[in-house]
Amino acid sequence: MKDWKEIKSNLLKGDRRALAKAITLVESHRPTDREMAEKLLKDIIPKSGNSLRIGISGIPGVGKSSFIEVLGLQLIKAGHKVAVLAVDPSSPISGGSILGDKTRMEELSQNKDAFIRPSPTTGSLGGVTAKTRESIFLCEAAGYDIVLIETVGVGQSEYQVSSMVDLFMVLMVPNTGDELQGIKKGIIELADLLIINKADGDTKILAENAKTTYQNALHIIKKERFWSPMVLNCSSLEKTGFEEIKEALSSFDEDSKKSGHFESNRKEQSQSWLDSLFQERLFQEIKENSSLNSQFEKIRKNVQDGKATVREASSEMIKLIKEKL
Ligand SMILES: Nc1nc2c(ncn2[C@@H]2O[C@H](COP(=O)(O)OP(=O)(O)OP(=O)(O)O)[C@@H](O)[C@H]2O)c(=O)[nH]1
Ligand SMILES: [Mg+2]
Structure with a gap:
């Protein structure tokens, strides 16, 4: 370079x-x-720092990319510059979802006020998210005042993404049966906005019902914060429901800044990022130190052979590390 x-x-x-x-x-x-x-x-x-960072999560196929295409274009119409980053630890090698994204976000990807970046394709989830954080800064420095981070996958990536954004959105599809069956309560607890997508055609009524169910569920989850999570319906296909979503985004932005949460949340996030990066690098340093590692091997063997307790062995390892410092 x-x-x-x-x-x-x-x-x-x-x-x-x-x-x-x-x-x-x-x-x-x-x-x-x-x-x-x-x-x-x-x-x-x-x-950097001058944007609203929004995480968008939801199971594969829920309609995240289609949703971002519609929301992104509307935000641009309202005068914003929109960057889209993706976190996809589930497909470390392939371009499958990237291809999908390009076609799902066709108009947005061609808009001069939009920037779309597929997920980093190599590395552990920790590595991928570190790069996403740094990419957010770069987008902000380039003048993007809305950064959307699409997370693909279930489980850990949602937590990682929620720890790097100001607002976390979860997209759901209306389904028959017990609405809450399929989703983990933990994910709902992370959500500032729950969006029920595909509120069109045959599923429109289902979406209305789902909205009530989720609203009741969110009521039970008590959040002592400046913001009560909201449930909204939309259709990315028919482009409906997006006015309310944009309003919710600006209310959140305003309320979180007024309450001081915006600032304190970002400080907390960078602190915990530092902590985890420090730990990661410390472990890496230790792993790469061959003399330390051969000594560790002996200690491990002692534990296996019953010559030392786990507690004794870990104390011994710490002692060795301290000697090297
Ligand atoms: N009826 C209807 N279909 C939709 C809507 N939004 C998306 N879809 C369809 O749902 C499918 C999945 O949409 P995507 O936008 O690719 O979903 P995604 O969540 O980004 O999927 P992954 O990137 O694979 O996780 C596509 O066939 C879309 O056409 C909607 O509002 N209504
Ligand atoms: Mg997608």
Whole structure:
């Protein structure tokens, strides 16, 4: 990668190609790229932060990409610049969902005020989310004031994404039977907005019923915060329900800033990011230290052979680490 300073100055002017290059740099595993990425990030961080970061989650096929296409275009019409990032730890190699996204977000991807970036394709979930966080900063420095982060997958990625956004949205489909069966209560607890998509055609009435069910369920989950989670219906196909969604987004933005939650939440998020990054790097350092590791092997064997208790062994390991520090 050539001149990171050139990338930086073009990125700060809002150049989409420079932004794409910058993200590639951040995603790269090559040590020289890594070095440049760190310099670049250090320089642009003061210019970042100025967006509403929105996480969008939901099971595969619920309609996230179609939803983002409609919402994104409407936000742009209202004067925003919209960046879309994806977190997809479930498909580390393939381009399947990327292809899907390109076609689902056809109009948005061609809009000059939109920037769409598929998920980083390599690395552990921890690595992928670290890169997504850094990509958020880059998008903000390039002038995007709405950053949408689409998470694919069930389970851990939702928690990871909710810990890097200001507002977390969960998309659901109306279904027959017990509405709450399929979703984990934990995910609902994370949601600031629950959106029931596909409220059209035959499923319109089901969506209405689902809305009531979820509203009641959310009532039970008591949140002592500035914001009570909302349930809204929409159809990405018919483009209905989006006025209410946009209103909810701006109320959330306003209320969270007024209450001080916005600021404190971001501080908390960067603190916990630092903690987890520190831990990750510390473990990496230890793993890469061969003399330490051969000593650890012996200690492990002692435990296996019943010559030391687990507690004794861990104390011994800590002692060895301290000696190296
Ligand atoms: N009837 C109806 N169908 C929809 C709506 N939104 C999306 N779909 C359809 O649902 C399917 C999945 O939509 P996507 O937008 O790709 O869903 P996704 O959640 O992004 O899927 P993954 O990226 O695979 O997780 C497509 O066939 C869409 O045409 C809607 O509002 N109404
Ligand atoms: Mg999708």
